[in-house]
Amino acid sequence: MLENISVLGLGLMGAALARSLMAAGHHVTVWNRTPAKAEPLVAEGAVLADSPDEAVGASPLVIVCLLDHASVTETLDGTPLAGRAVVNLTTGRPVEARRTAEWVAERGGDYLGGGIMAVPPMIGQPGALILYSGSRPVYDRYEQVLSVMAEPRFTGTDPESAPLLDIAMLTGMYGQIAGFLEAAALVKAAGLPLRDFVTTLLTPWLHAMAAQQAGWAGNIESGEHGTEVSNLEINRAGLENLVRAFREQNVKPDLLLPLKAVIDQRTARGLGHEGLSGLVEEL
Numbered sequence: 001m002l003e004n005i006s007v008l009g010l011g012l013m014g015a016a017l018a019r020s021l022m023a024a025g026h027h028v029t030v031w032n033r034t035p036a037k038a039e040p041l042v043a044e045g046a047v048l049a050d051s052p053d054e055a056v057g058a059s060p061l062v063i064v065c066l067l068d069h070a071s072v073t074e075t076l077d078g079t080p081l082a083g084r085a086v087v088n089l090t091t092g093r094p095v096e097a098r099r100t101a102e103w104v105a106e107r108g109g110d111y112l113g114g115g116i117m118a119v120p121p122m123i124g125q126p127g128a129l130i131l132y133s134g135s136r137p138v139y140d141r142y143e144q145v146l147s148v149m150a151e152p153r154f155t156g157t158d159p160e161s162a163p164l165l166d167i168a169m170l171t172g173m174y175g176q177i178a179g180f181l182e183a184a185a186l187v188k189a190a191g192l193p194l195r196d197f198v199t200t201l202l203t204p205w206l207h208a209m210a211a212q213q214a215g216w217a218g219n220i221e222s223g224e225h226g227t228e229v230s231n232l233e234i235n236r237a238g239l240e241n242l243v244r245a246f247r248e249q250n251v252k253p254d255l256l257l258p259l260k261a262v263i264d265q266r267t268a269r270g271l272g273h274e275g276l277s278g279l280v281e282e283l
């Protein structure tokens with residue numbers, strides 16, 4: 001079913017979202033603080049609203065993708081939100097999402113927040129994911145529209161859940177990037193072929209190791225941190241060995257040291273028999 005949709009915010013991400021909706025045939029009204037950014041979309045068939053008021057008034061579904069939550073409430077302040085489905089795809093912290101959801105509800109709108117797990121060129125393509133939380137009725141009513149932009153995943157009615165899971169996903173990503181950067185620094189400093197190392201050794205190894213995470217998650221949920229695979233004492237010795245090796249190779253192990261500190265802390269409590277999942281108790 002083709003819908004009337006307003007998109008507020010035509011930065012790199014907002015423009016990509018609007019374009020994907022237009023490509024699916026929806027009637028898209030756009031607004032941006034700097035109107036010139038709307039010109040390419042208008043040339044492709046979007047309707048330009050002169051104000052946030054006009055944009056919100058044009059469609060029952062209002063998609064907002066701005067810099068931050070402060071710019072969202074600033075932009076929507078005084079607009080006719082009553083009866084509108086407000087889908088906020090602006091990145092924010094869980095507490096900000098809760099505040100914005102309440103702010104929208106106070107003005108009669110129905111709030112669904114989303115965390116975009118993609119960069120703009122991925123929008124509308126397989127592999128893009130958006131985590132949603134907030135109004136289940138809005139999600140159910142517009143699920144097909146949302147799936148045009150990216151695979152949608154509803155994570156709960158608490159508006160905090162999507163931004164929290166978004167942050168958790170990014171945390172996993174940054175941890176992997178930290179390991180990659182340290183490994184790359186070590187291999188480069190030794191003058192070994194880095195690209196070959198990454199494609200034939202590191203990436204397949206990381207994929208294989210990632211399979212352990214579901215088991216660790218089970219341990220963490222149950223609070224049972226026993227292991228028959230690799231205990232903390234062995235990992236403490238392993239990290240010690242890594243750090244010494246880095247220093248001997250004149251490479252800084254700075255991104256590894258925080259992990260080593262937490263392992264040292266846990267083993268110092270006499271819990272070296274536990275598996276790596278026990279470290280969560282220290283966090």
Ligand code: NDP
Nearest residue numbers: 009010011012013014033034066067071090091116119120
């Ligand atoms: P851009 O910097 O390209 O665009 C920012 C947008 O916010 C512009 O439309 C800008 O308007 C608008 N804006 C900024 N401040 C205000 C304000 N005070 N009032 C009204 N409008 C304002 O950023 P992106 O499009 O890349 O990002 C938008 C959101 O999407 C962010 O929350 C970001 O975290 C999220 N996101 C982006 C990803 C990416 O890879 N780009 C990935 C995942 C999420 P103007 O044009 O007038 O400056």
